[in-house]
Amino acid sequence: MLTIKNLHARAEGKGILRGVDLEIRKGEVHALMGPNGSGKSTLAQVLAGRDVYEVSQGEVLYDGRNLLEMTPEERAHAGLFMAFQYPVEIPGVSNLYFLRSALNSLRKARGQPELDAMDFLHIAKQKAREFGLDESLLKRSVNQGFSGGEKKRNEVYQMAVLEPRLAILDETDSGLDIDALKIVANGVNALRHPDRAILLITHYQRVLNYVTPDYVHVLYNGRIARSGDKNLALHLEEQGYAWVEGQAPERPQVAGS
Amino acid sequence: MATTATRHDLFLSHFARQRPQFPGGGQAWLDRLRQEAIERFAEAGFPTTRLENWKFTNVLPLTRTAFQPAAPKLDGLTREKLGRLPLGRLDAARLVFVNGRFAAELSSFEGLPKGARVGSLAAALEEGNARLEEHLGRYAAYQPPDRAFVALNTAFLNDGAFLEIPQGALLEKPIHLVFVSVSEAQPVFSQPRNLILVGAGAQVALLETYLGLGDGPYFTNAVTEIVAAENTIVDHYKFQLESEDAFHVATLQARQARDARFTSHNVSLGGRLVRNDVNVVLDGEGSESALNGLFVARGRQHVDNHTLADHAKPHCTSHELYQGVLDGSAAGVFNGAIIVRANAQKTDAIQHNKNLLLSEGATINTKPQLEIFADDVRCTHGATVGQLDPDALFYLRSRGLPYPAARNLLIRGFAQTILERMKVEALRVELEELLFARLSGSQRFGEGR
Numbered sequence: 230m231l232t233i234k235n236l237h238a239r240a241e242g243k244g245i246l247r248g249v250d251l252e253i254r255k256g257e258v259h260a261l262m263g264p265n266g267s268g269k270s271t272l273a274q275v276l277a278g279r280d281v282y283e284v285s286q287g288e289v290l291y292d293g294r295n296l297l298e299m300t301p302e303e304r305a306h307a308g309l310f311m312a313f314q315y316p317v318e319i320p321g322v323s324n325l326y327f328l329r330s331a332l333n334s335l336r337k338a339r340g341q342p343e344l345d346a347m348d349f350l351h352i353a354k355q356k357a358r359e360f361g362l363d364e365s366l367l368k369r370s371v372n373q374g375f376s377g378g379e380k381k382r383n384e385v386y387q388m389a390v391l392e393p394r395l396a397i398l399d400e401t402d403s404g405l406d407i408d409a410l411k412i413v414a415n416g417v418n419a420l421r422h423p424d425r426a427i428l429l430i431t432h433y434q435r436v437l438n439y440v441t442p443d444y445v446h447v448l449y450n451g452r453i454a455r456s457g458d459k460n461l462a463l464h465l466e467e468q469g470y471a472w473v474e475g476q477a478p479e480r481p482q483v484a485g486s
Numbered sequence: 487m488a489t490t491a492t493r494h495d496l497f498l499s500h501f502a503r504q505r506p507q508f509p510g511g512g513q514a515w516l517d518r519l520r521q522e523a524i525e526r527f528a529e530a531g532f533p534t535t536r537l538e539n540w541k542f543t544n545v546l547p548l549t550r551t552a553f554q555p556a557a558p559k560l561d562g563l564t565r566e567k568l569g570r571l572p573l574g575r576l577d578a579a580r581l582v583f584v585n586g587r588f589a590a591e592l593s594s595f596e597g598l599p600k601g602a603r604v605g606s607l608a609a610a611l612e613e614g615n616a617r618l619e620e621h622l623g624r625y626a627a628y629q630p631p632d633r634a635f636v637a638l639n640t641a642f643l644n645d646g647a648f649l650e651i652p653q654g655a656l657l658e659k660p661i662h663l664v665f666v667s668v669s670e671a672q673p674v675f676s677q678p679r680n681l682i683l684v685g686a687g688a689q690v691a692l693l694e695t696y697l698g699l700g701d702g703p704y705f706t707n708a709v710t711e712i713v714a715a716e717n718t719i720v721d722h723y724k725f726q727l728e729s730e731d732a733f734h735v736a737t738l739q740a741r742q743a744r745d746a747r748f749t750s751h752n753v754s755l756g757g758r759l760v761r762n763d764v765n766v767v768l769d770g771e772g773s774e775s776a777l778n779g780l781f782v783a784r785g786r787q788h789v790d791n792h793t794l795a796d797h798a799k800p801h802c803t804s805h806e807l808y809q810g811v812l813d814g815s816a817a818g819v820f821n822g823a824i825i826v827r828a829n830a831q832k833t834d835a836i837q838h839n840k841n842l843l844l845s846e847g848a849t850i851n852t853k854p855q856l857e858i859f860a861d862d863v864r865c866t867h868g869a870t871v872g873q874l875d876p877d878a879l880f881y882l883r884s885r886g887l888p889y890p891a892a893r894n895l896l897i898r899g900f901a902q903t904i905l906e907r908m909k910v911e912a913l914r915v916e917l918e919e920l921l922f923a924r925l926s927g928s929q930r931f932g933e934g935r
C-alpha cells in the first residue's frame with residue numbers, strides 16, 4: 230500500500246530524513262518509535278504533503294501512485310489521514326462545519342453525493358458518542374481552547390468520521406490519561422481492516438498494550454535503524470534508545486550522494 | 487489642479503441648474519441650509535490628500551469624471567426583480583430608492599407600529615414637516631473643509647428616508663432602506679439623505695443596502711443622521727454592495743442621548759473607491775456604542791473607513807472592531823478616532839482593527855487617533871495585520887478541503903467575530919452567502935440567484 234524508498238527530506242537547509250525505507254501493506258499496523266528530534270513528525274508531515282519540507286531524494290508510492298506529486302487534499306481524497314502531534318487551532322470555524330466540509334470534499338472527490346447538514350449531524354453525533362468526544366466540542370471553533378487531551382480526541386474523532394485507508398497517528402497517545410488512551414486505542418482498532426493500514430508514531434509501549442502492532446520500527450537520526458515485531462517495543466522500554474545507538478550498524482556513506 | 491477645479495465647478499453648475507426643483511424650496515431655514523452648504527463646498531472643493539483625514543484616499547478618479555444628475559427612473563425595475571437582489575426577500579418593511587428617488591411602487595410598509603412615520607424625505611420637505619427644521623443637517627457637520635462631501639449632499643438635499651419611530655415602540659421587523667443605482671449612458675450621481683429619529687425607549691433595527699445595476703461608473707454620496715433619544719436600542723446595518731465601478735462616499739452620523747445603545751455594523755464589499763465615515767456622539771450619560779466593521783476588497787478596490795467616537799458625557803462606553811480582508815492590489819484605510827471631552831470621566835473606549843492581507847499587492851493603512859481631555863478614563867486600542875495561517879491552511883487541506891475552500895473557510899473564520907455580532911439572523915446568514923460568493927470570485931452581487 231505504501232512504499233517509502235530512500236527518502237531524504239530537509240527543512241531550512243537542514244537534513245532531517247536521511248534515507249528512510251519502509252513498506253506498509255494492507256491490513257498491517259506499524260509502530261514507529263524513536264527519540265525526540267529523530268524525524269518522526271517530519272516523516273508524517275512529508276507523507277501528508279507539508280511543503281515546508283523539501284524532499285531531496287527518494288520516492289514514496291501509495292497504491293502505486295507517486296505520493297510526493299500529489300497535493301495534500303489529493304492525498305486525503307486518496308484515503309490518507311494524518312493525526313497531528315500538535316493539532317492546529319482555527320478560530321471562527323466550528324468543528325462541525327469543518328468536518329462536514331472535509332467529509333463532503335472526500336465524498337465529492339469519490340463521486341459520492343454530499344451530505345446535508347442534518348444527515349451529517351446524525352453521523353457526527355453518533356461517532357462522538359462512540360469515540361468519547363464531548364458533544365459540546367462539536368460546536369466550538371476547531372481545537373480552539375481545547376485541552377491537550379481534547380485536541381487528541383478530536384483528531385481520533387475526525388479519523389473515525391473520515392474513515393481513511395491509511396492513517397498516520399503522530400503521538401496521538403502522548404499525554405493522555407488511561408481512559409483517553411483507551412479511546413484512542415479503540416479508534417485505531419475500529420479502523421483495523423484488511424484493506425486499511427495504520428502507522429502509529431509513539432514514544433510509549435503503553436498504547437501498544439491496546440493496539441498490537443505487526444511491526445515496530447525505530448527511527449534514529451533520520452533513518453530506520455531497527456525493525457522488529459512487538460517485542461522490539463518492550464525491549465526499547467527496558468533498554469532505552471542508547472541501545473539502538475550501540476547496536477545500529479553505521480550505514481555506509483554512498484559515494485557522491 | 488485644473489481638472490479638480492473643473493469638476494468642482496461642474497457640481498456648482500449642477501446645483502445652480504437643479505436648485506429650482508429641489509423639494510421644499512422657499513422655506514427660509516431650508517434655503518439657508520442649502521445655501522450655506524453650497525458655499526462651504528465652493529470654498530473647500532473636493533478634499534485632497536493634503537488634508538489629514540484624506541491622506542490615504544485620493545478622490546481624483548472621482549473628481550475627474552463628468553457626473554450628471556441621475557434621472558428619476560425605474561428602468562424596468564419591478565418588485566419581482568428587486569426580490570432577486572441581495573436581501574431582496576428580507577422579512578422587513580422596505581423603502582426603495584432608485585437613483586436616489588423614493589419609489590413608492592416598489593416599497594412596502596408591513597409591521598410598522600402605530601404612530602411611526604416612514605417615508606420619503608422629499609415628501610416631508612414638500613409638506614414642510616416641522617421636525618425637519620429641528621433636526622435635518624444639525625448633526626452631520628458640513629462646515630470643516632474635510633467634510634466637503636457632506637456639504638455637497640446637504641446643498642443638494644433632496645430625497646432619502648425620513649423615519650420617525652414613536653416613543654416606546656418595539657419594532658419586530660427591521661426597516662430596510664434599499665438604494666439602487668441603475669445605469670445610464672453617462673456616469674451619474676445620486677445623493678441619498680436619511681434622517682432617522684428614534685423616540686425614547688424605542689427599539690429598532692435599520693438596514694441600508696447600496697446596490698448598482700448595469701455597467702459603468704456612478705457616484706453615490708449618502709448621508710444618514712440618526713438621533714437616538716433616551717434609553718433607545720438602535721441597531722444600524724449598512725451593506726455597501728455597489729458595483730466595482732462605483733464611487734461610494736457615505737457618512738453615518740449618530741447622536742445618542744442618555745442610556746441609548748447604538749450599534750453600527752458597517753459592511754463594505756463593493757465599490758471601486760469607497761469612503762465611509764461613521765461618527766457617533768455619546769451625548770448622554772450611560773450611553774453605549776458598538777462600532778463593527780467588515781471590509782472586503784480585491785482587484786483595484788480602495789476602501790477607506792474613518793470612524794469617530796466622540797465621548798461628550800461621563801460614563802459612556804464605545805467598543806469598536808473593524809476587520810479588513812484585502813486581496814489583489816486592493817488598498818484599505820482605517821482611521822479610528824476617539825475623543826474624550828474634558829467632563830467625560832469614566833469613559834470606557836476600546837478600539838481594534840484587524841486585517842488580513844491575502845496577497846503581496848494588497849495594502850492597509852491603519853491608524854488610531856486618540857484625543858483625551860479627561861483623566862479618569864479607560865481607552866485601549868490595537869491594530870493587527872496578518873496573512874492566512876499556513877499551518878491552518880495545511881491542516882484543512884490535509885483533511886481533504888481543496889485549497890480555495892480551505893482559504894475561504896479561514897477567511898470566514900476571520901470574519902466570524904463580526905458576523906456573529908449581527909443579531910438579525912437572516913441578515914447574517916445572507917451576508918455570509920454574499921461574502922462567499924464574492925470570495926469565490928463572482929463579479930456581481932446576487933443577480934438572478
Ligand SMILES: Nc1ncnc2c1ncn2[C@@H]1O[C@H](COP(=O)(O)OP(=O)(O)OP(=O)(O)O)[C@@H](O)[C@H]1O
Pocket residue numbers: 240241243245263264265266267268269270271272281314
Ligand atoms: N520546519 C522545520 N524547520 C526547521 N527544522 C525543523 C522543522 N521541522 C523539524 N525540524 C527539526 O528536525 C528535527 C526532527 O524534528 P521532528 O519534529 O520530525 O522530530 P520528532 O521525531 O517528531 O520529535 P518528537 O519526538 O520530539 O516529536 C528536529 O531537530 C527539528 O527541530
Ligand SMILES: [Mg+2]
Pocket residue numbers: 269270271314399400
Ligand atoms: Mg514529533
